[in-house]
Amino acid sequence: xxxxGAQFPAHQQLHDAVVQRWGWDIVSGALPPGTRxxxxxxxxxxxxxxxxxxxxxxxxxxxxxxAARRRVGITVQPPEAWDPYDLNIIxxxxxxxxxxxxxxxxxxxxxxxEPLAARxxxxxxxxxxxxxxxxxxIGMSATSRTAxxxxxxxxxxxxxxxxxxxxxxxxxxxxxxVVVEVLAGRTRHALMPATADSEAVRLHGVVASCIQAGxxxxxxxxxxxxxxxxxxxxxxxxxxxxxxxxRAALPxxxxxxxxxxxx
Numbered sequence: 001x002x003x004x005g006a007q008f009p010a011h012q013q014l015h016d017a018v019v020q021r022w023g024w025d026i027v028s029g030a031l032p033p034g035t036r037x038x039x040x041x042x043x044x045x046x047x048x049x050x051x052x053x054x055x056x057x058x059x060x061x062x063x064x065x066x067a068a069r070r071r072v073g074i075t076v077q078p079p080e081a082w083d084p085y086d087l088n089i090i091x092x093x094x095x096x097x098x099x100x101x102x103x104x105x106x107x108x109x110x111x112x113x114e115p116l117a118a119r120x121x122x123x124x125x126x127x128x129x130x131x132x133x134x135x136x137x138i139g140m141s142a143t144s145r146t147a148x149x150x151x152x153x154x155x156x157x158x159x160x161x162x163x164x165x166x167x168x169x170x171x172x173x174x175x176x177x178v179v180v181e182v183l184a185g186r187t188r189h190a191l192m193p194a195t196a197d198s199e200a201v202r203l204h205g206v207v208a209s210c211i212q213a214g215x216x217x218x219x220x221x222x223x224x225x226x227x228x229x230x231x232x233x234x235x236x237x238x239x240x241x242x243x244x245x246x247r248a249a250l251p252x253x254x255x256x257x258x259x260x261x262x263x
Contacts (some may be wrong), residue, residue, distance in 0.1 A: 014048045018056035019088075026076050027092035033078040037066070063089055087181050092141070094185040101237055107231030108178045111224065113175055116159070117167035118207055118223035123176075124168030124215035130161045132183050133208040140201050147196035160206055161226050166211065191237045200229050 025031040039053045057074055060066040064081040068074045082089055093102040117190065139155030146152060157180045163174040186192045200215070203226045210219035 004098050005135050010249045014052045015055050015059075017058050018046060018048060018052060022056065022060055023063070023065060023088055024092050024095075025040065027061075027089060029084075030248075031076050033076050035076040036072075037074040039075070065089075068102055085175070087177060090178065090181045091185065094182075094189060099189070100235065103132065103231070103234050105181075106178075107227065107234070109175075110179060110182065110227045110231070112162065113172055114179070114227050115220045117164050117169070117226040118211065118219040119216045120168055120172070121163060121166035121211045122219045126164035129162055129166035130208070130212040133159060133166070133211060137201070137205045137208050140196065140204060144196035144198070144201055146194065148187055148190070148192040148194050149255060150187075152196065153183060154194075156183055159208075163207070163211075173211045186234055189238075190237050193233075193237070197229065197233065200226060200233075203229070 021033070022037075031037070037052055039057065042048075043050045043053045057066055057068055061068060062083075063086045064083045065079055066074055067077055084090075090102075090106070093099065096102075125133075133145075136155050138160035140152060140159065143149070143152040143155060159181045160183065162174045164179065165173045167173065185253050203222050206222040207226065210216075210222060
């Protein structure tokens, strides 16, 4: 079987691996704010070209994790400079030592946008949107006995993507992948029960029905109940799990972690 990365050029695989390594090290605190990094030293230690390192630095700069300045070099930036909506950063934070705090922040974001999206969707959703919401609920119900598996996640993700798109507000729709990353994070970090909460599945059906009926207050209330239940369940399961923050798997082509620039 072909490995997932085999379809990409080796150069791209190395570039992505450096992004993942430094990104995780920064977000997890292994490389704290103010740490200076040397591209030349990193290239030697990781056994990659300086071009690969420079490209990775540009990507991490775009996320706000690094700043590269003439006569200063590459410096790790503080959390307030990071892009909070970057999906990689969300993924790293959910795997890191401050996961509980980040889960709370993401729950607060969802409670601000998803009930509003449901209210707007009751006015703006198309027939296709209503059909997609209903199909997603049917799929969730059919796979609810394996709620911690990929099929349930796919249906749940489809529901929330459709909901935000159906709001008719492109700003809300633009946050769909952030919400989906939260859902995926629950599955990835064993924060989903093996069997879905029956009330949560029922409430998804209520949202779909209210949107189809044009019941904006009903859709908003049911969606708020979903978000509240989800956030509470995630925090409760996180308190019970013994999973420890772990570095994401990285290609074996990389050498040891690069050391900070001693200068």
